Amino acid sequence: SQQGEEDPQALSIQEGENATMNCSYKTSINNLQWYRQNSGRGLVHLILIRSNEREKHSGRLRVTLDTSKKSSSLLITASRAADTASYFCATDDDSGYALNFGKGTSLLVTP
Amino acid sequence: KAGVTQTPRYLIKTRGQQVTLSCSPISGHRSVSWYQQTPGQGLQFLFEYFSETQRNKGNFPGRFSGRQFSNSRSEMNVSTLELGDSALYLCASSRGQGSYEQYFGPGTRLTVT
Numbered sequence: 001s002q003q004g005e006e007d008p009q010a011l012s013i014q015e016g017e018n019a020t021m022n023c024s025y026k027t028s029i030n031n032l033q034w035y036r037q038n039s040g041r042g043l044v045h046l047i048l049i050r051s052n053e054r055e056k057h058s059g060r061l062r063v064t065l066d067t068s069k070k071s072s073s074l075l076i077t078a079s080r081a082a083d084t085a086s087y088f089c090a091t092d093d094d095s096g097y098a099l100n101f102g103k104g105t106s107l108l109v110t111p
Numbered sequence: 112k113a114g115v116t117q118t119p120r121y122l123i124k125t126r127g128q129q130v131t132l133s134c135s136p137i138s139g140h141r142s143v144s145w146y147q148q149t150p151g152q153g154l155q156f157l158f159e160y161f162s163e164t165q166r167n168k169g170n171f172p173g174r175f176s177g178r179q180f181s182n183s184r185s186e187m188n189v190s191t192l193e194l195g196d197s198a199l200y201l202c203a204s205s206r207g208q209g210s211y212e213q214y215f216g217p218g219t220r221l222t223v224t
Contacts, residue, residue, distance in 0.1 A: 101154035
């Protein structure tokens with residue numbers, strides 16, 4: 001079942017600009033993850049943030065988590081054309097053995 | 112280390128047929144999960160296996176089944192195919208619990224005609 005919902009559904013920016021996408025979820029979580037998918041291919045894990053963390057960085061990526069608002073954001077700084085992809089947030093389900101994915105944000109970075 | 116591999120990459124089947132998809136996890140990973148991705152429903156969890164035991168199953172009909180072998184390789188089977196089963200089927204492996212960082216394979220694109 002879908003737990004997370006990303007916003008916006010689609011985002012178009014130019015190279016060098018920052019891209020921000022948001023994720024909202026419904027129930028309490030242990031951790032939240034962000035994945036990237038290039039057109040019709042497998043997903044690539046970007047970052048995992050635990051429920052007791054508020055912010056995490058990885059290279060040009062910055063993720064925040066607000067458990068009181070049940071929301072997370074992914075910021076990609078200085079975007080490149082190669083960042084063009086769909087980005088999904090995923091939360092663990094009750095069992096801890098499955099991920100619930102949102103429908104994703106489609107990011108287009110133009111040169 | 113080799114990544115997750117899935118075979119076949121593309122498959123075309125007819126309604127009513129059955130299909131078996133295969134997944135080889137990253138060496139040392141004991142958890143294998145399967146997901147179905149469609150434009151309408153997005154990514155949906157099918158099942159997760161750890162050491163040959165199914166620990167969780169998603170909300171899919173009994174036509175969808177799977178198994179895991181002692182070498183952690185996994186197969187999923189869909190019987191009596193329906194048009195709505197057309198999707199990208201993704202396999203993912205991880206070291207432990209199914210919800211930790213997942214390493215995904217490239218997927219099997221199944222088209223049912």
